Amino acid sequence: MVVEPLDLSLEQNTGDRLGTEPIPLVRRTVAAFIGRTERGPLNEPVVLVDFEQFRAAFGGDCSFSFVSHAVQHYFLHGGQTAVVVRVANRATRARIDLPAQGQYLYLQARHPGGHEFLRASVDYDGLQTEPERFNLVIQRLRGPGSTLIADQEIHPRVSMHHSDQRFIVDALQDSKLVRLSGPLPGNRPDATVAKFSGQPIPYIPLTEAGADGEELTDYDIIGSNHEGTGLFALEHGSGFDLLCIPASPCADLGTTAFVAAERFCERQRAILICDPPASWTSVHAAVIGMRNTTRLSRNAMTYFPRIRTRGEGGRFAAGMPACGAVAGLLARQDSSGVWSAITTGTLRGSLTPTTVLNGSDAALLKRFGVNALTHIGGGNAAMIGNVTLGGSNAFSKFWQRLDRRRLLLLILKSIDEATRWVPQSLDVDADAAATELERQVRTFLAGLFERGALAGRTPAQAFFVEALSDAGTERALVLRYGVALHEPSEFLIYEIHYRRDGTTTRLVPALEAERLLL
Secondary structure (H helix, E strand, O other): OOOOOOOOEEEEOOOOOOOOOOOOOOOOOEEEEEEOOOOOOEOOOEEEOOHHHHHHHHOOOEOOEOHHHHHHHHHHOOOOEEEEEEOOOOOEOOEEEEEEOOEEEEEEEOOOOOOOOEEEEEEOOOOOOOOOEEEEEEEEEOOOOOOOEEEEEEEEEEEOOOOOOOEHHHHOOOOOOEEEOOOOOOOOOOOOOOOOOOOOOOOEOOOEOOEOOOOOOHHHHHOOOOOOOHHHHHHHOOOOOEEEOOOOOOOOOOHHHHHHHHHHHHHHOOEEEEOOOOOOOOHHHHHHHHHOOOOOEOOEEEEEOOEEEOOOOOOOOOOEOOHHHHHHHHHHHHHHOOOOOOOOOEOOOOEEEOOOOOHHHHHHHHHOOOEEEEEEEOOEEEEEOOEOEOOOOOOOHHHHEHHHHHHHHHHHHHHHHHOOOHHHHHHHHHHHHHHHHHHHHHHHHHHHHHOOOOOOOOHHHHEEEEEEEOOOOOOOEEEEEEEEOOOOOOEEEEEEEEEOOEEEEEEOOHHHHHHHHO
16 A cells, blocks of 8 residues: 555635536646746736736746746646746835925835836816816836837826725726825826927826845745735635746755745645756766755656757856746646656757756666656757656655656545535535535546556556545535555545535545555
């Protein structure tokens, strides 16, 4: 019997859906990205379906981060859905001060950063009979000193009076460019009038530019569970399967952030794709690094080497993180099922590994838990390995297989999510709920068996399912299921306890599981 080193437990909130649906065998893979970007909302999970949406929300490439490259590589290699969380360290907001008869209306950029090139204008056009109102135009320019407009907002007929339907505070609530800052002036802001008749209305430039902040610390990446920042911002999204925290041009991911991220991934049923340290400049360096590493986790994977654009000069001579490309390769392969190891994951977009590896190099790296990005002829390169950072000792060797680990995570996540209807059904008909629950999960596991995902020649060797009343607890159900991922009838056994106030999933310990199977 295969047993994981640690029990998994997950507190679930009851869902709002009554009834059941078939559990899908294949689901769209979602990759999450955390790091610095040119601009955009902070600590807010933004769902994207292509790279153009990333550009619109977060800007383009910037010298202090590889996040934009990673997201672009992800979509280039087959990814279809991404979640991006921007984090920053001491970033500040740009500010515009609009004169208002000796006072000022203070506007701040909605989001911090040094790439919010804003300007504003005020006019009274069409308001001759409404002396308390004004029209406000805010523009974001493409660059400092540029006249090209990237975005614009027009707020007509706004007022400084709190009882007005067009009160400035209410009017700017939904602005994507600015927010109010400081006390409001007692009068409307002065009109920005052209110096000479016939000239276009001038704009008031930034009074103070924003700043991108400093290099991220581990704590910026981890964030706060209470405040929902950093990693914990992802708890407010719809879920993810792969996590990328692209290494910056100046620093590797710290050990503290790695430990927090891989444990967060364990709770979220996801895999962390960890970029190799910049010090891994050769296969020998990678092997030495893995011999001395403390970064072992069945919920994380790494690779070697980094990548660069073919034919490019010194811009990325040391290489870029390939976590986005690896996530895209996995997402593309997942259309055939996460239990299928990558066999033809070719790098696209003129990307190539920074170090040339041969078959022996790839085999050596695999022994140490490192996936190899290696040339396969014709100028192409592919990922070979199918390994996690689970370790190579006898106890954890099974979890070194990436496809097996991802299959288990798929099973856990799919059953947890698809059976959220159960608690709400307990007060209606607990017996019918138990029957439907067992049927739903059995159909799902039988489908995986038919596709060859589970071990065993017969369904009985591959899985079992039973739903029963929770002894001693009124109106509660227990779903117990076992899956054979490595050898027939070697079951990993899980129990889900459904109660009206929530749901808990646990791995059944080995000795207890042995008694259950007798």
